[in-house]
Structure formats: C-alpha cells, structure tokens
Amino acid sequence: MFQHQDATVKQFLSGVYHTLNLDYMKFFKMDALSKLGFLASEVLLDVTNGNTETGLFFANSYSSLDTDAHYQQTIGENYFPSPAVFVYTLPNIVLGEICIRHRIYGENVFLVGCDCQSSHLIQYVEQAFDDSGLKNALVGWLDCYEEYCNAFVMLVSRKDKGSLELNESNVNQLIIKKE
Amino acid sequence: MNICIVGDNIISSLGMTTEENICAIRQGISGVRQYNDYLGVTEPYAASVVNDLLLASYCNTLHISSEKFTRFERMLMVSIALASEGNRSLLASKRTLFVFSTTKGNVELLDNEPLQEKFGREALFLWHSAKKMAAFYGNPNEPVVVSNACISGVAAQIVAKRFLTTDLYDTAVVVGGDVLSKFVVSGFQSFKAISTSRCKPFDAERCGLNIGEGAGTIIYKKIEAGDDKQYVKLEAGAITNDANHISGPSRTGEGLYLALNQILQNGSHKAIRFINAHGTATLYNDEMEALAISRAGCLSIPVFSLKAYIGHTLGASGVIETVVSAHALQEGFIPHSLGYEQLGVSLKVNIVTQQETIIPRGECIKTVSGFGGCNAAIRLKL
Numbered sequence: 001m002f003q004h005q006d007a008t009v010k011q012f013l014s015g016v017y018h019t020l021n022l023d024y025m026k027f028f029k030m031d032a033l034s035k036l037g038f039l040a041s042e043v044l045l046d047v048t049n050g051n052t053e054t055g056l057f058f059a060n061s062y063s064s065l066d067t068d069a070h071y072q073q074t075i076g077e078n079y080f081p082s083p084a085v086f087v088y089t090l091p092n093i094v095l096g097e098i099c100i101r102h103r104i105y106g107e108n109v110f111l112v113g114c115d116c117q118s119s120h121l122i123q124y125v126e127q128a129f130d131d132s133g134l135k136n137a138l139v140g141w142l143d144c145y146e147e148y149c150n151a152f153v154m155l156v157s158r159k160d161k162g163s164l165e166l167n168e169s170n171v172n173q174l175i176i177k178k179e
Numbered sequence: 180m181n182i183c184i185v186g187d188n189i190i191s192s193l194g195m196t197t198e199e200n201i202c203a204i205r206q207g208i209s210g211v212r213q214y215n216d217y218l219g220v221t222e223p224y225a226a227s228v229v230n231d232l233l234l235a236s237y238c239n240t241l242h243i244s245s246e247k248f249t250r251f252e253r254m255l256m257v258s259i260a261l262a263s264e265g266n267r268s269l270l271a272s273k274r275t276l277f278v279f280s281t282t283k284g285n286v287e288l289l290d291n292e293p294l295q296e297k298f299g300r301e302a303l304f305l306w307h308s309a310k311k312m313a314a315f316y317g318n319p320n321e322p323v324v325v326s327n328a329c330i331s332g333v334a335a336q337i338v339a340k341r342f343l344t345t346d347l348y349d350t351a352v353v354v355g356g357d358v359l360s361k362f363v364v365s366g367f368q369s370f371k372a373i374s375t376s377r378c379k380p381f382d383a384e385r386c387g388l389n390i391g392e393g394a395g396t397i398i399y400k401k402i403e404a405g406d407d408k409q410y411v412k413l414e415a416g417a418i419t420n421d422a423n424h425i426s427g428p429s430r431t432g433e434g435l436y437l438a439l440n441q442i443l444q445n446g447s448h449k450a451i452r453f454i455n456a457h458g459t460a461t462l463y464n465d466e467m468e469a470l471a472i473s474r475a476g477c478l479s480i481p482v483f484s485l486k487a488y489i490g491h492t493l494g495a496s497g498v499i500e501t502v503v504s505a506h507a508l509q510e511g512f513i514p515h516s517l518g519y520e521q522l523g524v525s526l527k528v529n530i531v532t533q534q535e536t537i538i539p540r541g542e543c544i545k546t547v548s549g550f551g552g553c554n555a556a557i558r559l560k561l
Contacts, residue, residue: 052419052437063284063305063326068362072289075365086366087426087550090282092327096551099420105437107418108553109334112305112324119306120323120342127341 009149013039029084030097031067032144033060037094038101040153041138045102052105053135055128056095059111059119060143064091094142106134116141116152129158182340183410185350186398187502188262190254191391191489192227195237196261200489200499201506204514205534209488211377211389219361224373227391227490228359229254237261248311249285249298254394255356256312262352262396263316269350269398271317276348278323279309280335280355281494287360312354328549329457330418331355332395332497333557337416339399349401355498356394363493364390370426372461380458380484380516381465381530383523388459391490395498397505411505414542414558417441421552428463432471434554435546439475442544442558451480451558452541453513453531455504457548458484459491460518464548469524471546471554480544483531487518497547501557504543508561511539 007015013035017027020042030038037058045054067088074082087093095108107128113119125139140153188196192210193203203210215223237257238245248256263270284305288294294302301307309322323342325335332355339351357363367373367390374387399413417438421429429435443451454477456468472478485500492499507513513535522530542560 056420061304061306065303068283068286068289071366072362075361076290079365081365081369083366083369083426086369089362089366090326090328090550092549092551092553093425095327096420096425096553099422099552100424103422105419105422105434108327108420108551109325109338109418110327111338112309112326113321114304114306114310118321120321123345124323124338124341127344131341131344 009144009147024101031088032149033064033066033091033142034088034094034097036144036149036151037142038097040140040151041098041102044138044153044155051103053133054104055107055134055137056098056104057109057121057125057128057137057139058095058142059113059116059121060091060141061112061114062143062145063112064089066145098138125156134158180401181404181407182343182399182413183402183407184397184505185400185410186262186264187505188258188396189499189502190229190258191393191492191499192229193489195233195257197502197506201503204488204503205512207515207517209377209517211487211490213375218359218364220364220368222368223375224364224368225376225378225389226359227389229392249302251285251356251358252308252312254358255354256315258356258394258396259316259352259354262398267317270352272350273319274348275318275350275352276320276323276342277309277313277318278325278335278339278351278353280325280331280353280498281305282326282328282331282357283360283363284308286362287358289362327553328551329493329496330547330549330553330555331494333501333545333547333555334418335497336397336413336501336557337418337555340413340416343399343401351399353397353399353498354394355495357392357493357495359390359392374460377518378460378487379518380460380486381522381524381528382519383521385460385462385465385523387461389486389490391492393489393492393495393499395495395502397498397502411508412560414560415442416555416557418553418555421554423552425552426550428467428548429552432467432474434552435468435471435548436474438554438556439471439477442556443475448476448480450542452508452537452543453481453483454544454546455500456482456484456546458486460486466524468546469526469528472528473526478527479529481513481531481535482528483514483516485514501545504545505559508541508543508559509539511537513537
C-alpha cells in the first residue's frame with residue numbers, strides 16, 4: 001500500500017503519514033516506535049467515542065532502545081535531560097498514543113521477546129479474549145532501532161458469540177518492513 | 180481452581196527478605212535517604228537504595244557471579260532464590276513459567292562501555308536478560324517479559340494469571356525489578372517529579388516522588404478450591420488506559436476508575452479491608468487516584484501508600500507492594516501511610532494515619548498507574 005525506496009525510517013514514516021492524509025500534530029513529537037504503531041492503528045482502527053472493548057497487545061525485541069540511545073545523548077557531557085524524549089523511553093507509550101487517538105480505555109499490554117513466537121504474544125491475546133469481554137484487539141509486533149524497522153499488525157475481532165477464531169476472515173493485516 | 184501465592188520475596192533498601200521488609204514497615208522505618216551527587220547526578224534527590232554489601236553476600240552464598248550477571252540480574256536472581264526457598268525442581272519444571280516485569284533492565288550499560296564489554300551488548304535486551312536468569316534456574320520455557328512502565332509489576336501478575344488458566348502451566352514465577360541509574364533519575368528530574376526529602380503521599384505538602392530500586396518475586400500456583408484456605412489468592416485483575424495524555428494522569432481518573440470498577444464487579448466493597456494505592460506523592464498522581472477511588476465508591480475504605488518506606492521501585496513496585504498487601508492480610512494489619520499528615524487531595528480518601536490491626540481475613544486491592552496513561556488494579560483474597 002505504500003512503498004518508498006531508499007528512504008530513512010524517519011522519511012518513510014513521514015511519507016506514510018502524508019499518504020494517509022492525516023492531520024494530527026502530536027505525530028511529530030512521537031518517537032519512531034510510537035509513529036510506527038500509530039500509523040498501523042490509523043489504517044486498521046476507526047476513531048471511537050470511548051471504547052472499553054478494544055485491547056492493544058504489542059511486542060518487540062528492542063523495547064525502547066532506539067529512544068533510550070537518543071535520551072542517553074542528552075545526559076552525556078552536555079547534560080540537558082529532556083522530558084519530551086524521556087517519556088518515550090518506555091515501549092508501552094505507543095499504546096498510550098493509540099489509546100488517545102482512538103479513545104480506547106481497554107486493556108493494553110506490551111511484551112518483550114526475541115521474536116513474536118518467543119514473546120508469547122499470540123497465546124496471551126487468546127487468553128485475554130477467553131476470560132474478558134474484549135470484542136476487538138489490535139495485535140502486533142513493532143520493532144525498530146536506528147534504520148531497522150519491522151512491523152506486523154493485525155486487527156482481531158470476536159466472531160459472533162463464543163470463542164475467537166484467528167483466521168483470514170476476521171483478521172486485517174498490515175505489514176511494514178524495512179531493513 | 181484458584182491462583183494462590185505460595186512463595187514471595189522483597190529486596191529493597193529495607194532488607195533482602197520479605198520478613199525484614201514487613202518488620203521495618205510495621206515499625207515505621209523508612210529506607211529513603213537524600214543523595215547528593217550520586218550516580219553522576221549533581222542535583223540532590225531522595226532515593227531508596229539496596230545495600231550492595233548485603234546483595235554481594237547473598238550472591239556469594241547462592242553462587243551468582245558478578246562476572247556473569249549484572250547488578251540488575253543479580254538482584255532479581257537472589258529474589259527468585261529466596262522466594263522459592265531452595266525448591267529448584269519447581270523453578271526448573273516445564274510446567275513453571277517465568278514472568279518478568281521491568282521498565283529499564285540493564286539500561287545503566289548504555290553509557291558504560293566497560294560493562295558492555297564485560298556482559299555483551301545483548302545485555303541491553305530485556306528478553307536476553309530474562310532468558311539468562313530463567314536458564315540459571317534450569318527453566319526450559321521462554322520467559323514472558325512485561326514492560327508497561329510503572330504498572331508492569333501488577334500487569335505481570337495479570338499476565339501470569341491468564342497463562343495459569345491454560346493447560347500448559349501450574350506455576351508462575353512473577354519477578355519484578357529495576358535498579359537506580361543516572362538514566363532514570365535524570366529523566367524523572369527533568370519532569371521535576373523527584374522530591375529532595377522523604378515523600379508525602381496524599382499530603383497537602385507533597386512535592387514529588389522518591390526514586391527507588393529493588394526486586395520482588397511472587398510464586399503463583401494453581402490449587403484446588405478447598406485446599407487453598409491458608410493462601411492469599413489473586414481473584415481479579417484489570418488493565419486500562421486513560422486515553423488522555425502520555426505523561427500526565429487523567430483529570431477524571433478515567434482509567435483507574437474503570438480498572439477498580441472491573442475488579443469490584445463480582446465482589447462487594449464491604450469485603451475490601453484496604454487499598455494499597457500507587458501514591459507516588461506527585462501533585463497529579465495522588466489527586467487522580469483520590470478521584471478514581473471516589474468514583475468507584477471506595478472513599479470509606481482505608482488507603483495507604485508504601486512509597487515513603489521504599490520509594491517508587493518502578494518495575495519492582497507492583498510486585499513488592501502486592502507482597503506487602505498479602506502479608507498484611509495474613510498477619511492482620513494495615514500499614515500506616517508513612518509521610519501523610521494532612522489531606523492534600525480534593526476528595527476525602529480514608530488515609531491510614533496509624534497502623535491498624537484487623538482480623539486476618541478478607542480482601543484487598545492494589546492499584547498502579549504509569550506513563551502512557553496505563554492503569555491496573557488487582558484484588559487479593561484470604
């Protein structure tokens with residue numbers, strides 16, 4: 001849906017933002033991880049009026065290391081710690097950004113693992129649907145560090161009543177990969 | 180089937196065992212001190228720091244080498260060992276899942292080339308650290324790592340509970356931890372969120388948090404209803420979001436109110452003996468919590484914060500403070516909310532002004548809130 005050869009991660013993310021015709025100034029304050037997750041959610045979710053039945057479940061391998069490295073530079077020899085950068089030195093902030101945009105009050109969890117399988121993300125989402133009133137969930141892998149970014153996000157919905165079936169008909173997918 | 184606490188440990192400035200910590204709390208002893216020019220931060224701040232000599236001594240006894248494991252890892256590993264009371268086969272079982280909670284792991288390695296050389300750059304990955312720690316205890320499963328800002332410790336327990344409802348596991352070892360670093364102290368200072376003296380949760384004169392470090396472990400086991408009378412059980416949990424701001428708490432306490440509402444659904448307010456609040460002593464957090472507690476109809480329930488005893492231990496706090504709650508239920512007391520003198524929030528929350536004795540029975544609630552607008556609450560029952 002969007003391709004940009006030879007772009008840096010920053011350029012790529014801005015490119016997607018403009019392609020989607022978004023008007024959300026907060027985007028430009030976000031770190032790369034939050035921009036990545038935010039854009040994925042823009043494609044897959046609608047803005048709601050206060051939603052407690054949608055959950056957000058993400059995982060990655062780098063945690064917030066990309067932003068951690070940026071923040072570290074502000075407390076070196078030139079000591080000027082920035083709260084605007086520090087707040088993004090936590091991987092779950094991307095969940096907060098998505099919740100704010102889409103007015104989601106529901107469960108939000110960030111796991112860290114070597115890869116998606118090792119993070120136990122999918123198994124956790126299945127259990128979360130099983131024992132709660134969750135109707136939808138944005139689920140995915142959001143990893144980025146310097147010029148590497150790898151995102152795979154899906155919107156999962158409960159089909160009718162009863163248990164959830166993770167299959168093609170109720171999964172919308174977004175894949176972003178850049179190496 | 181109930182999810183029961185069968186083992187626990189707290190490591191903090193108050194001591195290396197749960198007993199030492201509970202004993203100190205019951206005596207109103209605080210481990211918070213003022214630090215000047217500590218960890219490369221020149222601006223003074225109040226913090227709660229683990230005693231390195233004690234930590235080294237335990238590591239020695241447990242053969243946890245400082246050549247192989249970072250300070251962060253050693254703290255968590257000692258906590259796991261003490262919580263399990265030497266039950267190595269339980270830790271090594273295929274049916275035991277490790278669930279870690281941390282906000283920054285080995286972040287102190289970021290500006291320390293010698294340490295990165297020693298432990299490898301891979302030590303910066305939270306999952307790598309977790310794997311190393313679980314492997315030391317012989318556990319064959321990939322550990323789960325929850326990194327959800329300051330709600331991580333409670334979120335990890337909710338995650339553990341969900342995994343225990345599957346057929347794969349009977350036991351979950353929930354371990355939370357974070358160590359003090361220039362990274363974290365400077366960050367909170369940039370928000371002007373740290374006090375230079377012992378913090379005063381919910382108090383009119385409160386002026387910020389005390390930064391802390393520590394580790395906490397809870398071993399949860401699935402036990403048949405009927406055989407579980409003496410154990411504290413994890414009855415319910417909820418994680419929510421304010422959907423308002425990434426660093427400031429909601430002005431309506433939305434997320435925390437929803438979380439409280441959710442866990443009180445199946446129970447009665449009357450059964451709740453106390454609420455162990457997040458109570459970081461920042462202007463906004465405590466006000467938000469008071470509002471959420473009021474909206475959830477819990478104004479008459481005794482409330483306390485532990486932050487003046489052991490500081491805000493970040494990834495460890497949700498676990499450590501749940502251990503204190505469980506022991507408070509079992510020993511029949513409600514801790515004094517240290518640091519509190521005069522109500523400084525706009526709702527009349529029932530802050531515990533001196534230690535109370537209660538019948539060791541009933542339920543309690545632990546709440547947490549964190550950056551990213553996240554909130555969580557759990558309900559325990561004895």
